[in-house]
Amino acid sequence: MSETSWWKGAVIYQIYPRSFYDSNHDGVGDLAGITKKLPYIASLGVDAIWISPFFKSPMKDFGYDISDYQAVDPLFGDMNDFDNLLERAHQLGIKVMIDQVLSHTSDQHAWFTQSRQNKTNDKADWYMWADANQDGTPPNNWLSIFGGMGWQWDSRRQQYYLHNFLSSQPDLNFHNPDVQQAVLDNIEYWLKKGVDGLRLDAITFCFNDKELRDNPAKPIEERNGRGFSEDNPYAYQYHYFNNDRPETLDFMLKIRALLDRYPGTAALGEISSEDSIKSMAEYTQGNRLQMAYSFELLTDDFSVEHITTTVQQLEAQMKDGWPCWAISNHDVARVVTRWGKGHAKSKQLAKMFTALVTSLRGSVCSYQGEELGLEEAELEFENLQDPFGIEFWPTFKGRDGCRTPMPWHIEKEHAGFSQNAPWLPVSPAHQSLSVDTQIDDPTSSLVFYQTWLKWRTTQDILKYGxxxxxxxxxxxxxxxxxxxxxxxxxxxxxxxxxxxxxxxxxxxxxxxxxxxxxxxxxxxxxxxxxxxxxxxxxx
CATH class of the missing domain: 2.60.40.1180 (Golgi alpha-mannosidase II)
Structure with missing residues (x-):
């Protein structure tokens, strides 16, 4: 692992394409919109972009339910739009990382459509199928993150299938070597096109226990973390058997071997497990992933003790790999609200957060709008799109508040994101923080972000020390x-x-x-x- 590797110490700008910029004014952001805004992204001083899923999908989970890994969903454009984006980004010196959602597919994927037909077809063993118990109940006590049991009955096969997320997101059976190869083939399709890296979504969920053993109960005092608290029964278990199985580490070796055939590419794993720090170290050890990040700094705990303990524990365990830190993304409330706790409108706070996360050892994922100091948007229930928020409203409001459209112009309708009503409303509080109001203001969060990142690029002590x-x-x-x-x-x-x-x-x-x-x-x-x-x- 060389210090000259582009990803080591890099700042990776995450783009949620639905909400970045709408070039055809249908209310949803698209790939051509990202391409149009690439000069803006280059002006930020970031090293790379990570684009959340733009693949063909029924959009039950807004692209994280993929029905064709090798096709662009028409909502976002077509393959020419992606090729143009990739070429323009490289012209501007920006690396391109794409999301890969490997653990599950949409129930509309051709693989699942065939698999569910019967127990003897060529794809019959490509998903996690199991017989019912004698009384018709699911085969074990595994739960879904999005609420309820993790098993869905299928009348065609007269069996249950596993879904760690929505029931429309069936889990693949990675115990099947053919599944592993098919997944690697899909990854290689994009590597051949010239992408520079992969962000591996929910990578710890690829393998599930072959014996389908029950997860043990978790004491009430330990039920915490990332929205899985008292209102979500998912927090009631230790997820030892449907997450972070040892076989996944062997599969990481296969992903790395594929990446090594395409010099200069890298993978960033999203880690969510019972001991995320330990898993981050394991998933980046030896010839596995280059980088990993977890939700440890995406919680509500903004304290010296928490940040110190988190980083120290990782430093003690991560010997070969490289950390990546994120304090905002598309799954959690925006950092100036989550950590600000009453000071969310403070420009100084947003600037300090930028300086803090980029001063830690490691690479950084920075979420769109973080550079503007955007706070979490407040939405009415009737405006919600996120199935997670709809299920657990009002104690948990879901992820829509961090996914509202980017504000580009203070005086334009919908803040210049689109000429038509966007899929989520633009927050009035965001309109006043639009790009055009900040770009020429030397005291703004945006100008600080730009100048700080450009300075950090010259400071090897912060990038590698x-x-x-x-x-x-x-x-x-x-x-x-x-x-x-x-x-x-x-x-x-x-x-x-x-x-x-x-x-x-x-x-x-x-x-x-x-x-x-x-x-x-x-x-x-x-x-x-x-x-x-x-x-x-x-x-």
């Missing part, structure tokens, strides 16, 4: 970055009050020429304003 945390204050995140004889002290005041820390070694302040609140050093004391930062060069 080791990290070591130091406990100086319960509200101030403090760590050292060290690389090739250079050592920096970095600190972030996570609180809304001014704080002071006492430096543990001689440090000279680094003059960060950015519009962000910075701490002032007096002797060995650094006085940090609310949500302020301090960088020091250690003598």
């Amino acid at each position: 080791d990290i070591k945390f130091v406990d100086l204050h319960s509200d101030v995140l403090c760590f050292y970055r060290e690389y090739k004889g250079k050592k920096w002290f970095v600190s972030f005041n996570l609180s809304a009050q001014a704080q002071s820390i006492v430096l543990s070694e001689s440090t000279q302040p680094i003059n960060l020429k950015f519009d962000i609140l910075q701490g002032q050093q007096v002797g060995q004391i650094v006085n940090l304003p609310a949500h302020g930062i301090y960088f020091g060069n250690c003598a």
Whole structure:
């Protein structure tokens, strides 16, 4: 693993295509819209884009239910649109990563259409089928993330099929070597077209226990994480048998071997398991995936203790692989709302979040609109599209609040996203934070994002350096970055009050020429304003 690899230390800009830019004004974003906005993306200083699914799909889960892995859904355009996007991105020096949803398909995929017909056809064993118990109940107690049992009865086969997500998303049977090969063939189709990388969705769900053993119950005090709390029975189990099975690690070797045949490509695994830190280390060990990220920094816990513990535990376990961090994405509430907790409209807070996540060791996934400091959109129930939110409303409002359209122009209808009503309404609060209002404002979140990322690109110590945390204050995140004889002290005041820390070694302040609140050093004391930062060069 070379430091010259483009993905190591990269900032990867995630695009949710439905909501980025609508070029044909049907209310839904598309591939041609992304291509039109590539110069804007290049201006951000990011290294790559990750495009959420644009493949043919009935859109029950908005593209994460794929019916044809090698076709562009007409909603987003056609293959020429993708080819044009790829060519233009490469002209601008932007790498292109695409989502690959491997663990399950749509129930409208040709594989499943054939598989469900009977128990003897060529695809009969391509999905997780099981007989009912003697009393007609499902074969075990596995649950679906989106609510209810993880098994759906199929009258054609007189069997249940497994779905870890929606009932319209049947799980593939990766115990079948033919399934593995078919999945690898689909991946190679896109590698041959010239994509630079893959983001592997829900990759820990590929294999399920062959013996279909019941998951054990989880004590109430441990039921937490990523929307799976008291209102979702999914949190009631340890998912030892329908997630993160050991066979998946062997399949990662096959994915890596395929990638190695296409030099310069890389895979980023989405890790969700009972011990995500341990799994991140395992999935990137040896000749497996190049990178992995988890939901550890996508929770509501914004504290020095949580961030420090998360990164330290990963550093202790991840020996061969490379971490990737995300603080926002299409599955969770936007970070200025989730971590802001009452300070969501603070430009300073958005700037600090950008500086913080890009100062950790690892690569970064940055979600569209993060550069604008967008907060979570508030939607009425009748506007919801997300089946997850509809099922668990109102205690959990789903994922639509982070998926509303990008605001481009303050004065245009629908914030310039489309000339027609978009699939989700544009938040009025977002319109005032539109790109055109920020692009020429030197104090804006957007201009800070641009200038900070371009500066970070020149700082190898932040891209590649080791990290070591130091406990100086319960509200101030403090760590050292060290690389090739250079050592920096970095600190972030996570609180809304001014704080002071006492430096543990001689440090000279680094003059960060950015519009962000910075701490002032007096002797060995650094006085940090609310949500302020301090960088020091250690003598």
